[in-house]
Amino acid sequence: MNNNKEKILENLELFVVPGERLGSIEEGISEFGTYEDEGNVRAAYIGRATIDKEQKKFSVLPITKMPIYPYKGQSVIAKITSVQNTLAVAQIIAIEGEFINKSFTGLLHSSRIRGRYEKNLRRIIKPGDLVRCKVISSEGTIHLGISGNFFGVIEANCSICGRILKKIGRRNQLRCDNCGNVEIRLLASDYGVVKVSKK
Numbered sequence: 698m699n700n701n702k703e704k705i706l707e708n709l710e711l712f713v714v715p716g717e718r719l720g721s722i723e724e725g726i727s728e729f730g731t732y733e734d735e736g737n738v739r740a741a742y743i744g745r746a747t748i749d750k751e752q753k754k755f756s757v758l759p760i761t762k763m764p765i766y767p768y769k770g771q772s773v774i775a776k777i778t779s780v781q782n783t784l785a786v787a788q789i790i791a792i793e794g795e796f797i798n799k800s801f802t803g804l805l806h807s808s809r810i811r812g813r814y815e816k817n818l819r820r821i822i823k824p825g826d827l828v829r830c831k832v833i834s835s836e837g838t839i840h841l842g843i844s845g846n847f848f849g850v851i852e853a854n855c856s857i858c859g860r861i862l863k864k865i866g867r868r869n870q871l872r873c874d875n876c877g878n879v880e881i882r883l884l885a886s887d888y889g890v891v892k893v894s895k896k
Protein backbone atom coordinates (compact mmCIF):
# COMPACT_ATOMS: atom_id res chain seq x y z
CA MET A 698 0.00 0.00 0.00
CA ASN A 699 2.83 2.36 0.79
CA ASN A 700 4.25 1.66 -2.65
CA ASN A 701 1.01 2.75 -4.24
CA LYS A 702 0.95 5.93 -2.26
CA GLU A 703 4.42 6.77 -3.48
CA LYS A 704 3.35 6.07 -7.04
CA ILE A 705 0.38 8.38 -6.66
CA LEU A 706 2.56 11.16 -5.33
CA GLU A 707 4.95 10.63 -8.19
CA ASN A 708 2.54 10.08 -11.06
CA LEU A 709 -0.52 11.87 -9.75
CA GLU A 710 -2.70 9.16 -11.28
CA LEU A 711 -3.04 5.47 -10.53
CA PHE A 712 -5.38 2.58 -11.15
CA VAL A 713 -6.96 1.56 -7.83
CA VAL A 714 -9.45 -0.96 -6.46
CA PRO A 715 -12.06 -0.43 -3.72
CA GLY A 716 -10.58 -0.24 -0.23
CA GLU A 717 -7.13 0.60 -1.49
CA ARG A 718 -5.36 3.15 0.69
CA LEU A 719 -4.53 6.40 -1.07
CA GLY A 720 -2.95 8.13 1.89
CA SER A 721 -3.65 9.54 5.31
CA ILE A 722 -6.20 12.26 6.06
CA GLU A 723 -3.26 14.52 6.94
CA GLU A 724 -1.93 14.10 3.40
CA GLY A 725 -5.17 14.92 1.66
CA ILE A 726 -8.91 15.20 2.12
CA SER A 727 -11.41 12.66 0.87
CA GLU A 728 -13.18 13.87 -2.25
CA PHE A 729 -15.32 12.18 -4.90
CA GLY A 730 -15.01 8.40 -5.13
CA THR A 731 -13.11 8.01 -1.88
CA TYR A 732 -13.96 7.55 1.78
CA GLU A 733 -12.31 7.98 5.15
CA ASP A 734 -11.51 4.97 7.27
CA GLU A 735 -9.68 5.33 10.58
CA GLY A 736 -7.42 8.14 9.50
CA ASN A 737 -6.90 6.87 5.96
CA VAL A 738 -8.42 7.87 2.65
CA ARG A 739 -9.41 4.85 0.56
CA ALA A 740 -10.81 4.26 -2.91
CA ALA A 741 -14.55 3.54 -3.11
CA TYR A 742 -14.48 2.49 -6.76
CA ILE A 743 -12.38 0.69 -9.29
CA GLY A 744 -10.94 3.58 -11.20
CA ARG A 745 -8.23 6.16 -11.56
CA ALA A 746 -7.06 7.84 -8.39
CA THR A 747 -5.77 11.35 -8.58
CA ILE A 748 -4.12 13.44 -5.95
CA ASP A 749 -4.00 17.17 -6.05
CA LYS A 750 -0.76 17.92 -4.25
CA GLU A 751 -1.37 21.64 -4.07
CA GLN A 752 -4.89 21.35 -2.69
CA LYS A 753 -4.21 18.10 -0.79
CA LYS A 754 -7.18 16.20 -2.19
CA PHE A 755 -7.73 12.57 -3.11
CA SER A 756 -10.34 11.53 -5.64
CA VAL A 757 -11.17 8.50 -7.75
CA LEU A 758 -12.81 8.60 -11.15
CA PRO A 759 -14.76 5.33 -11.40
CA ILE A 760 -14.48 3.13 -14.47
CA THR A 761 -17.36 0.94 -13.32
CA LYS A 762 -20.88 1.87 -12.30
CA MET A 763 -21.11 -0.94 -9.79
CA PRO A 764 -21.99 0.48 -6.39
CA ILE A 765 -19.24 -0.56 -4.06
CA TYR A 766 -19.51 2.02 -1.33
CA PRO A 767 -22.81 2.91 0.36
CA TYR A 768 -23.71 6.47 -0.58
CA LYS A 769 -26.38 8.73 0.86
CA GLY A 770 -29.84 7.81 -0.37
CA GLN A 771 -29.03 4.23 -1.31
CA SER A 772 -30.89 1.22 0.03
CA VAL A 773 -28.71 -1.32 1.81
CA ILE A 774 -29.10 -4.66 3.58
CA ALA A 775 -27.28 -4.81 6.89
CA LYS A 776 -26.74 -7.56 9.42
CA ILE A 777 -27.21 -6.34 12.99
CA THR A 778 -24.21 -7.07 15.20
CA SER A 779 -25.21 -5.31 18.43
CA VAL A 780 -28.22 -3.47 19.81
CA GLN A 781 -28.60 -0.97 22.63
CA ASN A 782 -31.74 1.01 23.54
CA THR A 783 -31.01 3.85 21.13
CA LEU A 784 -28.21 2.57 18.90
CA ALA A 785 -27.64 -0.52 16.77
CA VAL A 786 -24.45 -1.44 14.95
CA ALA A 787 -24.72 -3.27 11.63
CA GLN A 788 -22.54 -4.66 8.87
CA ILE A 789 -23.69 -3.61 5.42
CA ILE A 790 -23.63 -6.68 3.16
CA ALA A 791 -25.57 -5.50 0.09
CA ILE A 792 -26.14 -2.20 -1.72
CA GLU A 793 -29.19 -1.64 -3.92
CA GLY A 794 -29.87 -5.39 -3.88
CA GLU A 795 -26.32 -6.38 -4.89
CA PHE A 796 -24.08 -8.21 -2.51
CA ILE A 797 -20.71 -6.59 -1.95
CA ASN A 798 -17.47 -8.42 -1.31
CA LYS A 799 -16.52 -6.14 1.56
CA SER A 800 -18.71 -5.12 4.47
CA PHE A 801 -19.03 -1.64 5.91
CA THR A 802 -20.10 -0.77 9.43
CA GLY A 803 -23.22 1.35 9.75
CA LEU A 804 -24.91 2.91 12.77
CA LEU A 805 -28.67 2.88 13.20
CA HIS A 806 -29.86 5.39 15.79
CA SER A 807 -33.40 5.21 17.14
CA SER A 808 -34.01 8.83 16.09
CA ARG A 809 -33.51 7.69 12.47
CA ILE A 810 -36.54 5.43 12.66
CA ARG A 811 -39.48 7.40 11.40
CA GLY A 812 -43.20 6.99 11.82
CA ARG A 813 -43.21 3.90 14.00
CA TYR A 814 -44.53 3.46 17.50
CA GLU A 815 -41.58 1.83 19.19
CA LYS A 816 -38.32 3.70 19.69
CA ASN A 817 -36.52 1.25 21.96
CA LEU A 818 -34.37 -0.63 19.48
CA ARG A 819 -33.95 -3.64 21.77
CA ARG A 820 -37.65 -4.40 21.35
CA ILE A 821 -37.73 -4.23 17.55
CA ILE A 822 -34.31 -5.40 16.32
CA LYS A 823 -32.01 -8.18 17.48
CA PRO A 824 -28.42 -9.16 16.69
CA GLY A 825 -28.31 -11.40 13.63
CA ASP A 826 -31.33 -9.77 11.98
CA LEU A 827 -31.05 -8.70 8.36
CA VAL A 828 -32.43 -5.19 7.99
CA ARG A 829 -33.07 -3.09 4.91
CA CYS A 830 -32.01 0.50 5.67
CA LYS A 831 -31.51 3.75 3.87
CA VAL A 832 -28.12 5.45 3.95
CA ILE A 833 -28.67 8.80 5.69
CA SER A 834 -25.07 9.96 5.46
CA SER A 835 -21.80 8.31 4.56
CA GLU A 836 -19.16 10.93 5.09
CA GLY A 837 -16.94 9.42 7.74
CA THR A 838 -19.35 7.32 9.79
CA ILE A 839 -22.16 5.64 7.84
CA HIS A 840 -25.55 6.46 9.38
CA LEU A 841 -28.54 4.33 8.51
CA GLY A 842 -32.24 5.01 8.80
CA ILE A 843 -35.58 3.24 8.51
CA SER A 844 -38.49 5.14 7.02
CA GLY A 845 -41.47 3.69 5.21
CA ASN A 846 -42.79 0.13 4.89
CA PHE A 847 -40.11 -0.98 2.46
CA PHE A 848 -37.48 -0.60 5.18
CA GLY A 849 -37.08 -2.75 8.27
CA VAL A 850 -36.24 -6.35 9.19
CA ILE A 851 -36.34 -8.75 6.23
CA GLU A 852 -35.08 -11.87 7.99
CA ALA A 853 -34.79 -12.85 11.65
CA ASN A 854 -33.97 -15.96 13.62
CA CYS A 855 -35.67 -17.32 16.72
CA SER A 856 -33.96 -16.11 19.92
CA ILE A 857 -34.53 -19.52 21.52
CA CYS A 858 -33.76 -22.14 18.88
CA GLY A 859 -32.21 -20.15 16.02
CA ARG A 860 -34.62 -21.15 13.24
CA ILE A 861 -35.90 -18.54 10.81
CA LEU A 862 -39.02 -16.81 12.16
CA LYS A 863 -42.20 -16.61 10.09
CA LYS A 864 -44.50 -13.65 9.83
CA ILE A 865 -47.91 -14.20 11.39
CA GLY A 866 -51.11 -12.24 10.97
CA ARG A 867 -50.43 -9.24 13.12
CA ARG A 868 -48.12 -6.53 11.99
CA ASN A 869 -44.56 -6.86 13.32
CA GLN A 870 -45.23 -10.28 14.90
CA LEU A 871 -43.13 -13.31 14.08
CA ARG A 872 -43.47 -16.91 15.18
CA CYS A 873 -41.12 -19.86 15.28
CA ASP A 874 -42.60 -23.00 13.71
CA ASN A 875 -40.11 -25.11 15.62
CA CYS A 876 -40.58 -24.00 19.22
CA GLY A 877 -43.66 -21.78 19.09
CA ASN A 878 -41.81 -18.70 20.35
CA VAL A 879 -43.42 -15.40 19.31
CA GLU A 880 -41.25 -12.29 18.81
CA ILE A 881 -41.65 -8.70 17.71
CA ARG A 882 -39.61 -6.99 15.02
CA LEU A 883 -39.87 -3.81 13.01
CA LEU A 884 -40.72 -5.59 9.78
CA ALA A 885 -40.26 -4.54 6.20
CA SER A 886 -43.41 -5.11 4.14
CA ASP A 887 -41.74 -7.97 2.26
CA TYR A 888 -40.41 -9.85 5.31
CA GLY A 889 -39.89 -13.52 4.50
CA VAL A 890 -40.15 -12.98 0.75
CA VAL A 891 -36.67 -11.60 0.16
CA LYS A 892 -34.18 -14.33 -0.65
CA VAL A 893 -30.93 -13.60 1.07
CA SER A 894 -28.03 -16.02 0.90
CA LYS A 895 -26.00 -15.85 4.07
CA LYS A 896 -22.44 -16.95 4.37
Ligand SMILES: [Zn+2]
Pocket residue numbers: 855856857858859860873874875876877878
Ligand atom coordinates in the same frame (compact mmCIF):
# COMPACT_ATOMS: atom_id res chain seq x y z
ZN1 LIG B 1 -37.66 -21.28 17.95
